Amino acid sequence: MPTPRSYDAIQEGEELPAEERLPTHRKIMMFIGASWQWVPQFYEQETADQMGLEGPIIPGPVRIAWLEQFLRRWLGGAGTFKRIHVSHRRPDYHDKPITIGGHVTRKYEEDGCKLVDFELWVDNREGERSVRGSATVSFD
């Protein structure tokens, strides 16, 4: 089991080690089937063509889940997610590797809660930022 990260040990400006992922077509289809998100641009080349896209795209909720998993892994099970915000800047595609990263932006106390803000991101294989995000985690 990972060691839970304590609030006191977290430093403002601290970088979270980046992680690479390969969202395979098979896994994305598994996700679409499980969540029943049969949105054509997630799996259909013809719709992607109509939209001027390179191919079927990764569903937005998958990218939010990646950021959440990435941050939870770094936290080692500590903390409770209070908020997550994402801005989808450009699409990511099936079978194209991506990199997830982030850093600590702020530590503070509010209404008796110890809170930490993070900036999070996803980069595509060309190094372009496809998702910009942020999250707030509380430590009770």
Next chain:
Amino acid sequence: MSERADPSSDTASDDADSLITPAMQAAIGSEGEPVRVEISREVVRRMAEALDEDNPEILAAIDGDDPHPVVPPYALICMISHMSEMNVPDVPGHGLMAADDWSYTNPVRVGDRITVRPRIADIQERIGGRVGHSLFVHHEWTCTNQDDVEIARVRRTIAHYPNRKPAPGS
């Protein structure tokens, strides 16, 4: 949000015409029928597998004896996302998620019966942006559990573009 669309396909006259129709204007502030979803252990398990979940605590909770384990927030995101978006009259082309903002107020557990109350918060357009004339629909959802306890508030922005031919080289 797509940046592959070819902005050169828009003409000046296209940009001059608002994409927001009277029907769309009337939809702003409207509330949809509540959407009800039960947090199913099997669906959470399948999503965890699709997402290559490797957190031992989450995996143990999903497969453990507790009939109502807490699930990761992404389970809620993934289970209610698509079915909670209200239809907006006259929106052009296909929609792409532009932004999502989730505030979690209480944990979600397997077996929870979630009610999502959706509304159209706002509709805006952008003329002459990087991807041409586009429309942004802001959805808001309030999620409560079977005890009427609020578990999350969500604001989702969907970007709509008129259908386009493939951009060169795509």
